[in-house]
Amino acid sequence: MRVPAKINLCLGVGGLRGDGYHSLATVYQAVDVFDEVRAEVLTDSDAIEISVHFDSTAESIIVPTGPENLAAKAAVALREAMGLTEGVHLAIRKVIPVAGGMAGGSADAAAALMACNAVWGCGLSRDELAEIAAELGSDVPFLLHGGNAIGSGRGERVTPVLARGAYYWAAAVSERGLSTPEVYAEFDRLNPDRDPVPPAIPDDLLAALRSGDAVALGDALTNDLAEAALTLRPELEDVLAVGRGAGALGALVSGSGPTCLFLASDEAHRLDLSVALASSGVCADVIQARGPAGGAQLL
Ligand code: C5P
Numbered sequence: 001m002r003v004p005a006k007i008n009l010c011l012g013v014g015g016l017r018g019d020g021y022h023s024l025a026t027v028y029q030a031v032d033v034f035d036e037v038r039a040e041v042l043t044d045s046d047a048i049e050i051s052v053h054f055d056s057t058a059e060s061i062i063v064p065t066g067p068e069n070l071a072a073k074a075a076v077a078l079r080e081a082m083g084l085t086e087g088v089h090l091a092i093r094k095v096i097p098v099a100g101g102m103a104g105g106s107a108d109a110a111a112a113l114m115a116c117n118a119v120w121g122c123g124l125s126r127d128e129l130a131e132i133a134a135e136l137g138s139d140v141p142f143l144l145h146g147g148n149a150i151g152s153g154r155g156e157r158v159t160p161v162l163a164r165g166a167y168y169w170a171a172a173v174s175e176r177g178l179s180t181p182e183v184y185a186e187f188d189r190l191n192p193d194r195d196p197v198p199p200a201i202p203d204d205l206l207a208a209l210r211s212g213d214a215v216a217l218g219d220a221l222t223n224d225l226a227e228a229a230l231t232l233r234p235e236l237e238d239v240l241a242v243g244r245g246a247g248a249l250g251a252l253v254s255g256s257g258p259t260c261l262f263l264a265s266d267e268a269h270r271l272d273l274s275v276a277l278a279s280s281g282v283c284a285d286v287i288q289a290r291g292p293a294g295g296a297q298l299l
Contacts, residue, residue: 001037001118003111003296004030004146005102005289006139007169008255009217010205013187013224015196021138021154022184025198027161027205028139030146031169031289035096035107036299037071039115042087048075049089063098070105070136071112077132078113082122090115097287099177101229101255103139110143110296118298126295130158146295148209150201165212167291168266170248170273172239172283174258178229183256186228199224218249218263229257236260239282246276 006028014023042049050065050072063069067076071090079086090112096104113129113136116122126144133140138155148163188194208216230236236253239260243251247269248262262277264270274286 001039001111001115001296002034002299003037003107003143004293005033005096005104005107006030006142006255007102007261007289007291008223009209009221010202011223011225011255012199012201013194014198015194016188017154019154022187023153023196023198024138024151024155025201026151026155027201027209028142028149028151028158029167029291030143030293030295031291032293033096033102033171033287033289034293035104035111036093037108037111037115038091039112039119040089040091041119042089045087046085047087048072049087050092051089052092052094054094063092063094070109074109074112074132074136074140075116077136078116078120078122078129081132082120084120084122086120088116088119097171097173097177097259099179100173100259101178101253101257102171102259103143103255106137106139107143107296109133109136109140113140114144114296114298144295147292161206161209163209163212163292165214167214167217168264168270169289169291170243170262170264170270170277171254171287171289172243172260172262172277173285173287174233174236175284176258178232178256178258180256183225183228183232186232187225190228190231214263214265215249221250221252221263223252223255225256226253229253233258235282239277242277242280242282243273246273248273
């Protein structure tokens with residue numbers, strides 16, 4: 001199973017809800033940075049086993065292999081929903097930055113749901129899996145579907161967006177990840193009197209996507225969590241400055257950070273941006289991405 005990373009083209013955050021989540025108004029875009037999850041049924045055990053393999057610089061970052069891994073939680077949730085008892089081994093190949101604001105953990109959960117659905121013969125549709133996905137994490141339903149979509153509720157309610165064109169991104173990855181709950185807590189501290197309703201999706205962003213206009217999209221990118229991420233990691237200002245200085249059409253913190261995203265006008269410009277970021281020494285790695293990508297799919 002192959003599953004994309006996501007970015008948020010806009011991320012409007014409203015008030016803290018009774019369930020501890022914030023109401024969101026966001027536009028997701030899936031990008032072609034993929035994790036892979038392979039599922040193998042365990043015939044003589046009811047264990048849910050996880051192994052994680054890296055082939056990038058992410059190796060220094062710890063990913064749990066126990067029941068706290070979101071992919072393991074996905075397998076347990078599907079098994080309970082279907083009344084099954086079989087075990088499974090999930091082999092995860094990680095390419096999406098860990099704790100980077102690109103939904104790597106949620107992507108693995110989406111892929112685990114689809115992979116277990118296949119090897120256990122559950123026969124659930126993508127929409128049926130999305131209901132289980134919503135319980136696992138706010139981003140998980142979107143990663144089943146991919147493309148461009150509006151996210152509402154706490155991010156788990158997704159509606160496709162009319163969009164044209166392909167968008168080229170350089171993503172500057174940090175050495176250390178950021179904890180999403182900590183970034184939201186910092187957001188609450190910085191915005192004590194926040195309107196409980198998140199800001200509407202900007203019309204100019206939707207118009208830019210509809211017309212496939214990368215310059216207009218670059219101008220319309222927004223992220224309400226950026227201030228909180230930058231307060232926790234002031235050095236990200238330097239990353240953003242390098243990308244802007246190299247002529248990015250738009251620069252923003254990805255989700256809850258610390259990955260920073262730079263929109264390029266085409267593939268050649270993306271390479272220029274990537275070289276500028278990599279040679280500046282302000283980030284640990286640069287990933288080149290293109291969106292939109294499809295959702296989780298069988299390889
Ligand atoms: O939904 P997910 O498990 O990915 O969220 C991780 C954490 O991020 C939540 O526990 C919560 O602290 C924060 N969060 C939030 N509001 C959202 C989404 C996430 O406060 N809409």
